[in-house]
Amino acid sequence: MSTAKGDPERAVDGFIAVADLLDEPRLARLYTHVLRSDDVTIDEIVADLGIPRTTAYSDAASLVELGVLTRDETQKTHTYTALSVVLTTILDEDEYTITPTLIDAIGRAPRDPDLSLLVEKHGIGKLAAALTYAIPYTEGTMSERVAARELDLQSAFGIAVLHALREVVLDMQEHDRYFDRIRNARDNPPREDG
């Protein structure tokens, strides 16, 4: 993949890579695990994630192919490193910046009862919206019930989703170099006509 600035080919390939990660929680989980660990071997991935070796090999190869992991082949045992991805989508007046933190939330969803229920009932867009509340919530500047109401979720379920995403935020804020670019719902009250 070319790295020239303003390269349209790279931009579109990057969009497809991010879309694939959003669509495939298994790849998302592997990607953010490598991002947090840095320089990991297949053996370590297998041990940490508890996935079959063949899956680890083929998924890591897919992520290298997508351009979001690199494989260092200079050592006898190959190691993997993740590249931080960031993608800003703009649809009419609506804008959202996707960073590894959202990808981490997607990777966790199948194993988390509240996140999987959220995605099943409301889609990935709602998960992305909930993350914008989980950030100020984790910082202690957004109340649980205000967030639940604005997300249009039943209070207790909304709180459970915030708790799940709080773990994502705490784990990712140090490793996601684009963390500050994620929208913060505290700064953006919902539109009156919403």
Next chain:
Amino acid sequence: MTELDTANAGNPAWIADTGLFIACGRQQNDKYTALARFAQRHDRTFVIPHRVYDELGGAPERSTPDETPINTAIDAGWVRVADPPNYANSTVATVMDDVRGYIARASNRNEDTIEKADTALAGVAAQLLDGDEAAYIYLLTTDIHAGEGSVAAVEDAGFDGQIEVVDGFELIEEITS
């Protein structure tokens, strides 16, 4: 050392918020068992606003709050549902109004977007103190910022030094580590 082990005054009450039960259930069920054991070992009853009971009971199927055995806890005696806040009591009404303002400012929202029910925790605290049913309040919540608003409002109503927030995440960490 759990903060709750140090009774700052005689006759304390422990008011628990929805998030405390969810945080226990989300981890593993053994954390919920640990909370029950903790309450029973120290002979404590967690008081919950009716709002909390309704929230846990109204959660969608298969979510963590839906799986929370709150009725079992009530039957076992370590959780009790509080009397509804008496809005005719001016102390209770003032505290609840103040908490609304606090939550709105802290969350950067208009006060009219904060519902009265959001302040139920503080309402129950004020009612227990005002009716001399408790002399000291521990607020167990995972909504730290709403908890702090409750403390400020209750103290302003003349109960200075009679209430504190206990971070639900930290409490669970402590009783299960």
